[in-house]
Amino acid sequence: MALKLLHEAETDDPILSVVNLIDIFLVVIAALLITVAQNPLINPFNKQDVTVITDPGKPSMEIMVKKGEKVERFKASGAIGSGDGEKAGVAYKMKDGSIVYVPEGGTQ
Numbered sequence: 782m783a784l785k786l787l788h789e790a791e792t793d794d795p796i797l798s799v800v801n802l803i804d805i806f807l808v809v810i811a812a813l814l815i816t817v818a819q820n821p822l823i824n825p826f827n828k829q830d831v832t833v834i835t836d837p838g839k840p841s842m843e844i845m846v847k848k849g850e851k852v853e854r855f856k857a858s859g860a861i862g863s864g865d866g867e868k869a870g871v872a873y874k875m876k877d878g879s880i881v882y883v884p885e886g887g888t889q
Contacts, residue, residue: 831845
C-alpha cells in the first residue's frame with residue numbers, strides 16, 4: 782500500500798506544462814532578436830548609414846538608403862541617363878588597381 786502512495790505522488794503537475802510554454806516563448810523571442818540584429822535596415826540599435834542595391838544593372842534595379850532614422854527608396858526607370866554638361870577630365874586605371882583622375886583644362 783505504501784508503494785502505491787509513492788507512485789501516485791509522481792503524477793503530472795500542471796505547472797510543468799506552463800514552464801514548457803515559457804521555454805518555447807523564450808526560444809521564439811531569441812530567434813526574433815537574432816533576425817532583427819542581422820537585418821541592418823530593421824535594427825534600431827544600428828547607428829550606421831546603409832545602402833542596399835537590389836538587381837544591380839537591371840531595369841528592375843532598386844536602391845534603398847538608410848541615413849539615421851530615414852529610409853529612402855529609389856527605383857530605376859530603365860531609361861539611359863542624359864543631360865547637359867561638358868567633359869570634366871579623364872580617369873586612368875593604374876596597374877595596381879588605383880584610379881587617377883586628371884582634370885581637363887589649362888594649367889593653373
